[in-house]
Amino acid sequence: MLEEVDRLTRLVENLLTLTRGEAGRIPLTSALVDVSDLTATVSEGLHVLAEEKHQSLEVETASAVTVRCDPAILRQGLINVLHNAIKYTPSGGTIRVVTQHARSGEAVIEVKDSGPGIPAADRQRIFERFYRVDAGRSREAGGVGLGLAIARWAVEANGGRIEIESEEGQGALFRIVLPLVQTDGGRGAVASPSGSAAEGPRAATSQ
Numbered sequence: 001m002l003e004e005v006d007r008l009t010r011l012v013e014n015l016l017t018l019t020r021g022e023a024g025r026i027p028l029t030s031a032l033v034d035v036s037d038l039t040a041t042v043s044e045g046l047h048v049l050a051e052e053k054h055q056s057l058e059v060e061t062a063s064a065v066t067v068r069c070d071p072a073i074l075r076q077g078l079i080n081v082l083h084n085a086i087k088y089t090p091s092g093g094t095i096r097v098v099t100q101h102a103r104s105g106e107a108v109i110e111v112k113d114s115g116p117g118i119p120a121a122d123r124q125r126i127f128e129r130f131y132r133v134d135a136g137r138s139r140e141a142g143g144v145g146l147g148l149a150i151a152r153w154a155v156e157a158n159g160g161r162i163e164i165e166s167e168e169g170q171g172a173l174f175r176i177v178l179p180l181v182q183t184d185g186g187r188g189a190v191a192s193p194s195g196s197a198a199e200g201p202r203a204a205t206s207q
């Protein structure tokens with residue numbers, strides 16, 4: 001019963017975020033953000049969930065991948081994508097998170113998992129509110145189908161896009177792409193993601 005109340009509370013909160021966000025009623029802040037720091041922080045935060053499933057969570061970050069964005073909102077988008085990778089990948093699987101500069105002058109965050117992948121027919125629809133590939137199976141995993149709708153809003157509100165590549169049965173790859181800001185090789189005044197101070201080693205592997 002309490003769990004059900006929790007679930008409904010989260011649902012309402014998520015729906016509010018999305019509705020207000022899409023209506024442009026969530027004021028975005030703008031800061032220079034080191035995407036690799038943000039990715040490392042998010043991965044460390046969710047590490048324990050992967051550990052519980054005996055999954056290996058590998059993080060590989062490039063230096064000076066800087067974007068201008070609202071760090072809290074981008075972070076929420078990345079959390080939703082990484083959380084899905086852990087949730088939908090069976091125990092013992094592998095999740096790999098990579099940041100890099102694309103040749104196109106963009107910053108890229110990739111989250112790749114060894115889970116069931118996403119059938120072609122569902123690939124665009126999974127960003128819709130409440131859309132879930134296999135409602136029966138997904139219900140066991142919790143969630144209501146708002147995570148990716150929020151992730152897409154979070155990325156697009158920050159001037160980026162989110163893409164999927166997936167061969168069914170061969171895992172899913174989610175790619176977040178944002179305009180890169182040129183810095184002087186990391187020596188410039190680059191803000192860290194909302195107040196998170198230096199946070200230990202960049203690469204972390206669970207298990």
Ligand SMILES: Nc1ncnc2c1ncn2[C@@H]1O[C@H](COP(=O)(O)OP(=O)(O)O)[C@@H](O)[C@H]1O
Pocket residue numbers: 080084085086088089113115116117118126131132133134138142143144145146147148149172
């Ligand atoms: N990494 C993934 N691997 C396989 N399926 C996924 C993955 N990420 C998302 N999905 C599918 O997309 C659907 C929508 O995801 P999301 O919006 O986060 O909702 P929820 O996780 O609450 O179901 C999920 O129900 C699942 O079917």
Ligand SMILES: [Mg+2]
Pocket residue numbers: 080083084143145146147148
């Ligand atoms: Mg989800």
